Amino acid sequence: MSMRTPLKNVRRLGSAKEGADHFWQQRVTAVANIFLGLFFVWLIANTSGQEYEVVKGWLANPLVAISLLLMISSGMYHMRLGMQVIIEDYVDAESIKIVLLMLNTFFAIAVGLASAFAIFKINFGA
Amino acid sequence: MYNSETGQIGKARPLSPHLYVYKPEINMLMSIIHRATGAALYFGTIMLAIWLIAASSGSEPFQFVNSLFATLPGRLVMLGYTWAFLHHMFGGIRHFIWDVGYAFDLPSINFLCWLTLIASLLCTVMIWLIAGGFEGAF
Numbered sequence: 001m002s003m004r005t006p007l008k009n010v011r012r013l014g015s016a017k018e019g020a021d022h023f024w025q026q027r028v029t030a031v032a033n034i035f036l037g038l039f040f041v042w043l044i045a046n047t048s049g050q051e052y053e054v055v056k057g058w059l060a061n062p063l064v065a066i067s068l069l070l071m072i073s074s075g076m077y078h079m080r081l082g083m084q085v086i087i088e089d090y091v092d093a094e095s096i097k098i099v100l101l102m103l104n105t106f107f108a109i110a111v112g113l114a115s116a117f118a119i120f121k122i123n124f125g126a
Numbered sequence: 127m128y129n130s131e132t133g134q135i136g137k138a139r140p141l142s143p144h145l146y147v148y149k150p151e152i153n154m155l156m157s158i159i160h161r162a163t164g165a166a167l168y169f170g171t172i173m174l175a176i177w178l179i180a181a182s183s184g185s186e187p188f189q190f191v192n193s194l195f196a197t198l199p200g201r202l203v204m205l206g207y208t209w210a211f212l213h214h215m216f217g218g219i220r221h222f223i224w225d226v227g228y229a230f231d232l233p234s235i236n237f238l239c240w241l242t243l244i245a246s247l248l249c250t251v252m253i254w255l256i257a258g259g260f261e262g263a264f
Contacts, residue, residue: 027222030218046257079171
């Protein structure tokens with residue numbers, strides 16, 4: 001006989017209270033990253049060794065800028081989830097673990113926002 | 127009772143067998159590399175941010191950052207980053223195949239793991255040859 005209430009089964013959230021969200025978000029961003037990452041490889045291959053004005057021209061193209069912003073958002077989300085698992089796997093001490101999990105979030109958001117800011121500046125700035 | 131050797135309360139408990147008791151297998155190695163490349167890609171995003179900020183700051187900062195990437199160590203890091211991305215991507219696709227319930231028999235597992243490694247190495251070299259990344263490096 002199961003000790004679970006029908007409500008618990010319906011919610012499907014499990015003991016961590018977040019169900020399969022982590023798994024699913026990792027997969028959704030992974031699919032996006034295949035296309036966005038290959039786009040990025042293509043972009044770098046085309047801009048490497050080019051003059052500043054040429055590279056700036058590429059980055060000022062709306063399609064390139066939007067794709068880069070998408071890659072940065074999806075990439076940062078994906079890598080934050082991945083690093084979270086690494087930290088949870090290897091760090092035993094609760095206090096250090098919580099600090100590292102916070103730093104993980106700070107890192108992903110800071111790098112993502114700095115990159116996005118640069119793209120906005122190239123497209124809208126002086 | 128506090129155990130000063132283990133730093134835990136109570137008697138030392140038996141540990142589950144760890145990596146060293148197993149014979150190295152290709153799927154084990156690919157799993158480790160998948161995580162390692164993921165971590166490398168994570169920290170490598172700092173380079174993306176630096177590159178974009180340099181591009182948004184003007185010609186001189188951009189050329190300075192580009193000249194760093196163009197050095198031999200810079201190119202090696204870029205080459206490694208290209209491979210890390212491709213390997214993590216192919217590894218991810220392998221995991222998608224497993225996620226939907228296919229290729230769980232041992233021959234398929236070994237085949238897919240070798241394929242991940244070979245495809246990532248071949249594609250890295252191909253992309254760099256096409257993009258001319260090796261030109262003027264040596």
